[in-house]
Amino acid sequence: MKTAGLTTVIVLLFALPLLVRQPYYIHTFIITLIYVILVSSLRLVALSGQVSVGHAAFMGIGAYFSAIISKEFGVTPWLTIPLGGLASMAVAVLVGFPFTRVRAIYFSMVSLFGGIMIVNLIRVAKRWTGAAGLAGIPPLTPIEIPGLVTITFLGQKVPHYYFTLLLTLVCLLCLHRLEHCRIGMTWKGVAQSHLVASSVGINEAGLRVLALAVGCFFAGIAGAWYAHYNLVVTPNTFGFLPSIFLVMYMLVGGRDRFAGPIVGTAILVMVPEFFRSLKEFAPLILGGIMVLVVFLMPRGIAGLFDQIGAHRGAPARKEAKNAA
């Protein structure tokens, strides 16, 4: 049943451009998909017990790196997007070793400072980043399959949508595999107790750096993709508030489940966009959803299934107890 549901969702997502014609809605879906990658990668970092509050800055590193390389050296974005991910990962490794000296709330706050610092440094490096914003980023170069088709991207929403969807699915698959392989289990162990983990010979500091690096790699890719889609990047997109909003999407969706960040992002990014006609009242709907979730769903939206399951299971368990 689970596979059937998943297949339906994916088929629907592929059929979406046929159902929805307005470019604006397609744009909303593209942005949502990019944020799904980001928030899911943030959850991967959080698996190892460290909630990063500077994740948007790592998206910014990927975005600026890829944009600058492709703009200044004329390299095709198809090559610079993975490079953007690697750049973000390199920075994560570099800051990871010192940052993982601190734990829990201190780590969150240090990552918050680190994120703001990165954004400030982007503003300072005027020569390359143009301080207030970088425009004229080259779009994705057309793909030509000789004799078959030519896919152009400039100004086209639908090809962008399909490639973003593919990228998101690939990234989610990687993240899902990572979580359920041995490393993922070790990360969860480190999160539960770093003392126990290190006492059985697990290099917990190294693993925490690894989690940060892998998470930031995907964030960098998402950022680079965003840069070549949007063609303009500004430092404010990667600042303090965007970073806490990523954490918010994760928590509202529910961080216990893989689906949590996906559901949370889908609802919190898309709902205010669809109520755009309400102008400044739209954020109130967002706030309302958050308040509802906090009061009614203690484990986030995705945790609702567990809640229902527990509710249904309760009488059964009582009977079992009586029988015993």
Added chain:
Amino acid sequence: MGIELLGQVSINALMLSSMYILMALGFALLLSIMGVVNFAHSVIYMAGGYICYQFAVVFGVNQWLSLVVATLIMAFLGFFLERYCFRPFFGDPDRTIVIALALIVLLESSVNILVGSYVRSLPSFAPGVLRWRGVSLSVERLVTFIIGAVLMFALILFIRKSKIGQQMLAVAQESVGAALQGINIYRVSAVATVIACGLAAVAGSLMGAINNLNPYMGDQMLVKAIEVVILAGIGSIGGVLGAGLILGTLDSFLPLLLSGSATDAVGLAIVILILLFRPQGLFGHEA
């Protein structure tokens, strides 16, 4: 550097420090007593400034009176906040963070709807310039510093000397142990939240007169407050004073040499560096 500039920068440093400390004390109280990372502190600061503006400029009330009214309203909001937003989620940091973020979204957009997002400014609380031996100082900044200093020493005295202050310290150390000793931890956290929100409103109104009011003015201040708390070490009240002075001084002397963004980056780099060598903060005792 001339003596004139030195005098002005010093008074600026003291003023900034006192405002950072007021914000940081509130944030630190909530963090150590309830374990709440109250990101909503920024919007309470902002809302305090706007309420003061509303009373002083729109209703034409005396400005000092509007400051008091803004403080009282925000303190009342703090009472409400603790009772209905933090208490139900005691011991669940994830949900308190979400509710704090929901407050940011709700209050910021409410201010946007009610007064618009363009910049407003409160008139100066104490206009005029003080001249002394060729050094001219802004009276407003001096008054702001004095108010901040008086409030923070009053709070520290309150925590050190009063019964409920001592209870706060006990709850901060070990809330279950404190509850077992018969301390009503909910009452203690209610008092702490009321104080924190009131102080944020005072800081917001005073800073609203010195800089400008806009719906996003709290973000910068919140980051500074968090920097001060983390630099001081969670649980250290005296440390907040030291850390606040360090950051305030950095933030007023560095702009003489660097641009705005570079100043922030250097300040943050210094905080991160200190934390790497002392992960528990400058004055904290445990990690």
